[in-house]
Amino acid sequence: MTGEEHAPAARPLDAAAVLGAVPGVIVLIERDGTVRWVNEHVTSFSGHRPEELIGTNMLDHLGASANPQALESIGYALDHAGVQLPTVLGFRAVDGSTIILEAIANNQFDEPSIAALVVHLGPYDERAALDRVLGSLAAGDDPEVSFGHLHQVARGATLRAESAVVFGDGRAIASSPEAAAPIGARCHDPSATPWAVAATTGRAVVLPDVSSLAPAARAAARKAGFEACWAHPIGHVDDDGVGAVLVIWRREPGWPEPNATTLADQLVRLGKLALDRDEHRHQLLHAARHDHLTGLANRARFYDVLAEHLAARHAPVxxxxxxxxxxxxxxxxxxxxxxxxxxxxxxxxxxxGVGPTATVARLGGDEFGICQPGSDTSMLTATAERLLAALEAPIPVGDQEHRIGATIGIALSAATRPTSTDHLVGRADAALVEGKASTKGTWHLAEVEGGAAPPPR
Known part of the structure; x- marks a missing residue:
């Protein structure tokens, strides 16, 4: 017998079985929007049984708020033959919530054996959350906002997890109180927690089950229904460890699947981008407000702080x-x-030489300003005495010592009427000029508005 005679007969193809096995939801829609057929996967997505949807109008199940252009896209697909570009739509679940789905439509009305719009619906919540992460980063949102979107990604179909971002100071931004509870649990050796080990080593720590956690953390995890824990460092390790760790809690024990690991790595990269952007923003803000040489507040920051205190009018400044x-x-x-x-x-x-509420600024060259809220003349003159003594002491630079010394002009805002920043600084500057002209190395108090100034010291 020939090989062909021994070849098994081809099995008949059951088209309905094939459609039912396709990952995702397959819907056949009539020209008027009526659902002719839908596979059973719709139940796992939305809670609806196929027989509940067949005969209803597809448009009645869409949540237009998820994508206002979704209805327009479906209308276009009904009128144009062939495969259409993907679109995103909201589909109302049986509990009233809206599920974000990606729809790919194939207009087959010209094919007599089909004569329908064939639509494949797949989950998009995860990708939509990723889009929101990217949008948050592009908008320059605070990291807390970006991490909130990251947590939504972790809750998607790939990871099916709760999550938290843990910082070096112990602070955590979590997707839920349950995700934060094990992290905040008392631990005999905090350095041995998965998130601490990931932070200090810069390597991911995967616990396929939570039994190895410290007792309090293990109890909190199991109370929340968590059975596995992954800790992924965000950023590169340095002398202080890494800046943050992404902790993922899963309700199923076991090692992560390859696609779950890939998504977790992607979340780590996005988290690092959020932290890097925030650090860069703070560096720019610091540079805009501080003198680069001394690290003190700069002139602009000094005037801003002074204006804030004067506007509050709680006490003289x-x-x-x-x-x-x-x-x-x-x-x-x-x-x-x-x-x-x-x-x-x-x-x-x-x-x-000043108190914790004072702001010291370099105003330019060898001139400095100090804003002291809640002051009176005795406090200001006592501060001036300390500063003059500190600046009269030798300043060693290399093998040289320098006695620089200083003269200080002092002004106090009136307690009973508004004062502008320029007016108050101008009075202090005038007192300084008077002091430089008469007796350097002393302080000079501008005449208190409504009274005479004490003599210079």
Missing amino acids: GVLYVDLDRFKEVNDAFGHGHGDRVLQEVAVRLDA
Whole structure:
């Protein structure tokens, strides 16, 4: 016998069985939108049984708010033959919620054996959440907003998980209280938790079951129904570890599937991008508000802070205007690099000589300003005395020591009427100029509005 005689007969093809086995929902729609047939996968997606949908109008099941153009896309597909571009639509589940699905339509009305619009519906919630992550990053949202969208991705069909982002200070942004509970549980050795190990080593830690967690964390995890835990570091490890860790909690025990690992890696990259953008934004904000040489507030920031305190009008606000007496001689004799180191030390001494509520700023050159809210003349003059003593002490730079000294002008806002920033700073500056002209190395208090100033010291 020939090989052909032994070949098994081809099995008859059961088209309905094939359509039923296709991953996703297959719907056949009439020209008027009536559902002619739908496979059983629709139940797992929406809770509807096929017989509940057959004979109804497909358009009645769409949530237009998910994509206002969805109805227009379906209308276009009904009028144009062949396969259409994918579109996103909202489909109402049996519980009233809206499921985000991707629809690919194939107009087969010209094929007599089909004579319908064949539509494949697949899950899109996960991809929609990824789109929201990217949109959040593009908009420059705070990381908390971007991480909230990441958590929605983790809840999708691939990971089916709750999640949390854990920072080095122990703070966590979680998808739910249940996802945060094991992380906040008391632990005899916090450095041994999966998220701590991932943070210090820079390597992912996968627990196929939660039995190896510390007792309190294990109890919290199992109370929430979690059976597996993955901890993925976000970013590269340095001396301080990594900036954050993505913790994924799954309700099924076991190792992650390849596609789950791929998605988790993608979430880590997006999380790092969110943190990097936030760090860059803070660096730009810091640069815009601070003097690059001394690290003190700059002139713009000084005026902003002063304006805020004056507008609040809770208590008088004091300004100390500090001008170095012998800085120019040092700068001219030893060069700008030498002078820069002197200014940096001056900044340290000024910052150390004021209270925690004061703002110290470099206003330009060798001039500094101090905004002190809630002040009175005795507080301001006592502060000036401390600063003069600190700046009169030698400043060592290399093998040189410099006695720079300073003169300070002081002004206090009136408690009973509004004062502008320019007016208050101008009064302090005028007191400084008067002091420089008469007695350097002292403080001078501008005449208190409504009373005389005490003598200079």
